[in-house]
Amino acid sequence: MDWLKEQFKKEEWSPYVAGAVLGVVGILAVLLSDSLLGASGAFENLAGTIGQTTAPKLFDNLYFNYVMPPGLTWSGILLIGVFLGGMLGAWSSRTWKLRLNSDEQWKQVFGPSWPKRWLLAFLGAIVLEIGAGIAGGCTSGLAISGGMLLAPAAFIFIGAMFASGIATAWLVYGRRY
Amino acid sequence: MTGNLIALVLGLFFGLSLQKAGLTKYHKIVNVFRFTDFAVLKFMMTTLIVSMAGLYTLKWMGLITFPGVPATYIAGNVIGGLIFGVGMAFSGYCPGTCVAGSGEGKLDYLIPGLLGFTTGAAIYGLIYPSLFPKISAIANMGSIIIPDLWNLNSALVIIFFSLLSLFLFYLIDRARMQRQDKMTE
Numbered sequence: 159m160d161w162l163k164e165q166f167k168k169e170e171w172s173p174y175v176a177g178a179v180l181g182v183v184g185i186l187a188v189l190l191s192d193s194l195l196g197a198s199g200a201f202e203n204l205a206g207t208i209g210q211t212t213a214p215k216l217f218d219n220l221y222f223n224y225v226m227p228p229g230l231t232w233s234g235i236l237l238i239g240v241f242l243g244g245m246l247g248a249w250s251s252r253t254w255k256l257r258l259n260s261d262e263q264w265k266q267v268f269g270p271s272w273p274k275r276w277l278l279a280f281l282g283a284i285v286l287e288i289g290a291g292i293a294g295g296c297t298s299g300l301a302i303s304g305g306m307l308l309a310p311a312a313f314i315f316i317g318a319m320f321a322s323g324i325a326t327a328w329l330v331y332g333r334r335y
Numbered sequence: 336m337t338g339n340l341i342a343l344v345l346g347l348f349f350g351l352s353l354q355k356a357g358l359t360k361y362h363k364i365v366n367v368f369r370f371t372d373f374a375v376l377k378f379m380m381t382t383l384i385v386s387m388a389g390l391y392t393l394k395w396m397g398l399i400t401f402p403g404v405p406a407t408y409i410a411g412n413v414i415g416g417l418i419f420g421v422g423m424a425f426s427g428y429c430p431g432t433c434v435a436g437s438g439e440g441k442l443d444y445l446i447p448g449l450l451g452f453t454t455g456a457a458i459y460g461l462i463y464p465s466l467f468p469k470i471s472a473i474a475n476m477g478s479i480i481i482p483d484l485w486n487l488n489s490a491l492v493i494i495f496f497s498l499l500s501l502f503l504f505y506l507i508d509r510a511r512m513q514r515q516d517k518m519t520e
Contacts, residue, residue: 168355173377174504176356180378181385183348188390190341192402195349197430198452205456221463232342237434239346244438246347247354253439260441261361261427276447282426283433283451284458286419290430291459292470293415294405297429298349300412301379304405306386308481308492311407316379318416319423320368326424327368 169251184306193232196299198290200234202226233299267331293318350435359436359444361427368424373507380500387493404480410473426451 165171187193202221207228209217222228248254259265259272268274290296293315295304301319304312356378357363366372393399423429428436428444430452436444482489 170357171355173356173374174381176352177378177381178385179348179352179355180382181389183345183352184382184386185389185393186341187345188399188402189393191338191345192399193342194402194405195345197434198456201430201449201452201456202460205453205460208453209457209460216461217457219461219464221460225463226460232338235339235342236346236349239343239348240350240353240431240434241346241438242343243347243350243352244354244359244435245350246438247351247359247435248439256440256442258442260436260443263362263365264427272443275443279426279428279443280447280451280454282422282424283428283448284455285422286426286429287422287452287455288459289415289418289420289422291415291456291463292466293412293419294408296419296431297379297423298431300405302382302386305383306390307401307404308387308391308489309405309407310476310479310481310484311405311412313481314407314409314412315416315419318413319420322417322420323368323424324420326421327365330424331369 166250167252169253180302181306184302191232194299194303195236196233196295196303197237197240198287198296198299199226200231200237201287202291203228203231203234349431350438353432353435354439358432359428359439359441364427364429364432365424368420377504377507380503384493384497384500387496391489391493404478406471406475406478408471408473408475411467411470414470 184195187195203226206217206222206226210222210228245254259270259275264275268278286296290299294300294311295315297319301312301316305316353359357374358378363372363374367375390399390401394401419429426433426448428448433444433448433452437449476484480489481487482492
């Protein structure tokens, strides 16, 4: 029990251990809820909810009515849990802190400006969500959840994601690569 | 109600595992693309080995049936993946790690991240009717799995994937140790 407490207080676990924990979570999701883990889908439900209340005519289409209908879904609740899990992880290692610009490496490369970080992060998030939509899921919903069922789509996605991630990082970091 | 509680608890451990692996940090995500930190790769492949082995065993025992397998439509999976990688390298997160990072008090995750995903989802949903049917029609194999596609034994596929991953982990960790040796010399 003390050992467990010690582990819990650690800021970082071995990626092998943390990865195995997520593997068990993925199994339990199928066993207990007949569901797959995912993250990008809940934002599509959320966008539909907001869109259909603010601009009902515009958002009255095939996608928001049938493919990803508005409302709080199983994966929406899962994401609330993910948020709380991140909070618990940071609290347990006493690293919870409000920060405008959270990463030292980012500051070294792009400078200390947080609005610049927010702008790049915002644009990046838009691109991420559109990519996930086209591919049929994100790192969790397609790469992990599809991969664990041995769906070819997952491995194709992982390959493409690494290829363009490596190319983009190379362009952004240039000689600092 | 129990379903919701299960989702919440599973989500909690999902977020905890991402946070403890350090994947809620910009540099962890970006550095896997720069070949300087392989935590993302190690994490993902370990998750896959554990969940593949567990799920196929449970299925073999007749305790579960698989929920809808994510569809394979090669052009869409590739194009979506390419776009996704660009976003990941720029923002340093993916949707799941951004939500977990938001819980840590990182405002550059909470505000531009969650707003960006919602905006992206709105844009995607609006262009979906004119875009998705065309892309998903190219090389569409539906909800197929590798063992059925190539007529292979699923246990063999999982063992092969596990051995391949372990070999990759070995190469990565050996390279890192050699680098450390050089530094101490």
